[in-house]
Amino acid sequence: MQKKITALKELTNNLWWSWDTEAKQIFEELSPLLWQRNNHNPVGLLQHISDDELVARCRCEYGEKIDRVYERFTAYLNDKDTWAAKHAPELVEKTVAYFSAEFGIHESVRIYSGGLGVLAGDHLKSASDLGINFTGITLFYKEGYFRQYLNHDGWQMEDYPLQDAENLPIEKVTGADGKDIIVTVNIAQSEVFAQAWRLKVGRATLYLLDTNIPANEPHYRDICCRVYGGDQNMRINQEILLGIGGVKLLDQLGVQPAVYHMNEGHSAFLTLELLAMELSKGVSEKEALDNVRARCVFTTHTPVPAGHDRFSREMMHYTFDKYISTIGLEFDELMRLGSEDKNNIYGLFTMTVLALNLSRSANGVSKLHGEVSRTMWQHLYTDKKIEEVPIGHITNGIHASSWTCGYTGRFWQKHGTTVDNLSLSHEAAEAILANVTDEDLWSLRYGLKRNLIDFIDRYLGNQLFHQHINSYYSDYNTLRSAKNTFSPDVLTIGFARRFATYKRAPLIFRDLGRLDRIINNPEMPMQIVFAGKAHPHDDAGKDYIRQIVHHSRRPEFSGKVIFLENYNLGVAKRMVSGVDVWLNTPVRPMEASGTSGEKTVLHGGLNFSVLDGWWPEAYNGKNGFSIGNGESFENHEEQDSFDAEKMYTALETQIIPAYYERNELNIPVKWISKIRNAIATIAPEYNTHRMVKDYTTKYYLKK
Numbered sequence: 001m002q003k004k005i006t007a008l009k010e011l012t013n014n015l016w017w018s019w020d021t022e023a024k025q026i027f028e029e030l031s032p033l034l035w036q037r038n039n040h041n042p043v044g045l046l047q048h049i050s051d052d053e054l055v056a057r058c059r060c061e062y063g064e065k066i067d068r069v070y071e072r073f074t075a076y077l078n079d080k081d082t083w084a085a086k087h088a089p090e091l092v093e094k095t096v097a098y099f100s101a102e103f104g105i106h107e108s109v110r111i112y113s114g115g116l117g118v119l120a121g122d123h124l125k126s127a128s129d130l131g132i133n134f135t136g137i138t139l140f141y142k143e144g145y146f147r148q149y150l151n152h153d154g155w156q157m158e159d160y161p162l163q164d165a166e167n168l169p170i171e172k173v174t175g176a177d178g179k180d181i182i183v184t185v186n187i188a189q190s191e192v193f194a195q196a197w198r199l200k201v202g203r204a205t206l207y208l209l210d211t212n213i214p215a216n217e218p219h220y221r222d223i224c225c226r227v228y229g230g231d232q233n234m235r236i237n238q239e240i241l242l243g244i245g246g247v248k249l250l251d252q253l254g255v256q257p258a259v260y261h262m263n264e265g266h267s268a269f270l271t272l273e274l275l276a277m278e279l280s281k282g283v284s285e286k287e288a289l290d291n292v293r294a295r296c297v298f299t300t301h302t303p304v305p306a307g308h309d310r311f312s313r314e315m316m317h318y319t320f321d322k323y324i325s326t327i328g329l330e331f332d333e334l335m336r337l338g339s340e341d342k343n344n345i346y347g348l349f350t351m352t353v354l355a356l357n358l359s360r361s362a363n364g365v366s367k368l369h370g371e372v373s374r375t376m377w378q379h380l381y382t383d384k385k386i387e388e389v390p391i392g393h394i395t396n397g398i399h400a401s402s403w404t405c406g407y408t409g410r411f412w413q414k415h416g417t418t419v420d421n422l423s424l425s426h427e428a429a430e431a432i433l434a435n436v437t438d439e440d441l442w443s444l445r446y447g448l449k450r451n452l453i454d455f456i457d458r459y460l461g462n463q464l465f466h467q468h469i470n471s472y473y474s475d476y477n478t479l480r481s482a483k484n485t486f487s488p489d490v491l492t493i494g495f496a497r498r499f500a501t502y503k504r505a506p507l508i509f510r511d512l513g514r515l516d517r518i519i520n521n522p523e524m525p526m527q528i529v530f531a532g533k534a535h536p537h538d539d540a541g542k543d544y545i546r547q548i549v550h551h552s553r554r555p556e557f558s559g560k561v562i563f564l565e566n567y568n569l570g571v572a573k574r575m576v577s578g579v580d581v582w583l584n585t586p587v588r589p590m591e592a593s594g595t596s597g598e599k600t601v602l603h604g605g606l607n608f609s610v611l612d613g614w615w616p617e618a619y620n621g622k623n624g625f626s627i628g629n630g631e632s633f634e635n636h637e638e639q640d641s642f643d644a645e646k647m648y649t650a651l652e653t654q655i656i657p658a659y660y661e662r663n664e665l666n667i668p669v670k671w672i673s674k675i676r677n678a679i680a681t682i683a684p685e686y687n688t689h690r691m692v693k694d695y696t697t698k699y700y701l702k703k
């Protein structure tokens with residue numbers, strides 16, 4: 001019995017469980033209520049369950065389930081016959097060090113903000129599945145990203161519940177002597193100390209640096225307070241800790257990575273510490289730079305200027321003065337490495353420029369974003385034409401099994417397969433689909449939509465409960481009228497992502513009369529569910545949320561348009577699995593890739609998007625819907641009007657009629673043929689297994 005309990009506890013300490021349907025089930029089964037209250041965190045859950053109860057339950061069938069899952073877990077960890085063993089043995093031997101300011105692995109580990117983190121988490125999981133020796137580096141944010149709630153006016157409020165290491169599947173990293181490993185970095189004239197935590201994600205390891213220790217002055221403890229929190233000064237301190245601290249940690253652990261991957265420019269200071277190590281060997285500066293370049297790869301993630309960190313010369317000087325003098329580099333030389341104009345080292349220091357200058361390869365995250373990035377950074381390569389700028393692309397994907405809810409997982413299991421099999425190739429997916437009837441797929445859609453509606457009902461119940469105590473009664477009444485009004489018979493649209501303004505969440509409300517006619521068409525109605533967080537400093541994004549909340553309270557939309565608070569990985573999974581159509585309305589070409597639409601496909605959802613990010617590569621006219629044809633206008637108003645018009649027309653003439661056109665069994669045959677096409681063409685391409693294989697063969701392996 002004790003063996004089973006030990007096994008269960010061991011399972012909680014590796015996030016592998018988060019993408020294994022049965023593993024998740026064994027935790028949930030212990031207590032569905034505690035599972036929910038603990039934000040699906042098994043470590044927290046088990047703290048509420050006595051050993052007596054565990055013993056009693058393990059004696060029965062439950063114990064056998066633990067054995068089965070544990071066996072699969074150990075087989076997974078010990079599997080030697082992996083993709084990497086065949087195709088990248090060098091990367092079984094030596095690790096890939098992957099640096100990212102955020103990792104979205106599971107909603108219970110709140111060290112992520114949005115898409116960049118989710119991508120990093122999915123990358124880590126696929127690397128583990130493929131057998132690549134993989135090490136992630138990030139920070140341990142004690143408050144994480146904020147928890148969102150709305151006030152009576154629909155204005156976003158933020159609170160920051162602490163996350164306690166005790167309740168997380170992390171352990172302190174100690175040295176051979178049993179003492180905590182402490183990393184020291186120089187910031188301004190101070191020494192800042194960080195301890196390290198280890199989080200296991202399948203075969204991969206994620207290290208989290210943490211300055212929240214007594215050895216530090218209070219303001220340096222706060223470096224590890226919030227994801228993207230604070231001002232420019234906080235940002236540069238976080239980035240020093242991530243980049244320089246991360247390299248030092250690996251060095252102290254004796255880890256010698258085969259390659260350093262900078263996931264976005266936040267971690268680009270890592271190149272300076274590598275440079276320091278080279279210079280300390282006594283090589284020339286040029287040689288040192290070449291050696292660093294030979295070991296680093298860089299992925300850029302956004303064409304939005306605010307997404308690229310820039311620091312003033314004064315701030316750089318203040319922060320780096322001491323560090324730079326210790327490594328033997330001139331301050332002006334440092335500025336040159338990060339200046340957009342090599343002849344002007346008195347302007348801003350740009351992290352992306354540093355990363356581009358000191359990596360052997362660089363890439364954007366979709367075909368279109370690769371093109372945009374080459375144009376955007378051409379001025380750094382004055383001798384090159386746009387098409388010669390050395391920035392390639394690898395299109396983002398998703399980790400299929402992480403994004404499969406239990407219901408969908410069991411559906412494919414019943415058909416003798418898994419979502420990983422569906423993601424292998426177009427032919428494999430078609431062969432599987434040939435044995436799935438339209439009736440099956442339609443029943444899957446109903447089941448998933450019913451689950452989403454049940455979830456919305458519960459979730460709104462909580463939302464209105466705390467709004468009831470926090471705010472005015474008017475809101476309570478609106479929300480109560482919204483509860484229970486979604487119907488699984490109605491075409492359901494989902495929109496959820498960060499509320500960055502370029503994503504234009506409120507676009508569908510541009511013509512309220514027309515939207516009213518669409519939503520309230522008695523024969524062919526529609527309903528929409530929204531969610532998303534705006535960055536705490538982004539008032540324009542918060543205003544978008546407020547606009548949507550206000551629209552949702554109009555009598556004609558009440559109960560048919562809803563906004564769910566506190567978008568996170570858990571809410572995302574509910575939404576992408578339940579909706580019929582996933583809407584995306586970015587201003588082209590601002591969406592570097594986007595991934596949320598890829599998550600909906602294996603659940604039978606269809607994408608409806610501006611031809612931006614990954615969608616122009618994937619869209620074939622039969623596997624979803626497009627808004628316009630990639631038209632761009634200088635004028636924002638013109639662009640919004642044009643795109644809104646195209647969106648309404650597509651809804652009225654294509655999407656809604658196709659959804660409601662039924663055969664004699666009341667099945668929308670044409671709609672389902674689109675679902676089939678979407679699964680067969682999108683799943684095999686837009687997943688992180690394919691993506692990580694591409695990174696490995698194109699960038700990680702030395703040519």
Ligand SMILES: *Cc1c(COP(=O)(O)O)cnc(C)c1O
Nearest residue numbers: 114115497568569572594595596
């Ligand atoms: C997938 C995901 C995102 C990314 O969505 P985009 O479509 O890329 O904007 C952001 N946040 C969460 C919680 C997600 O799950």
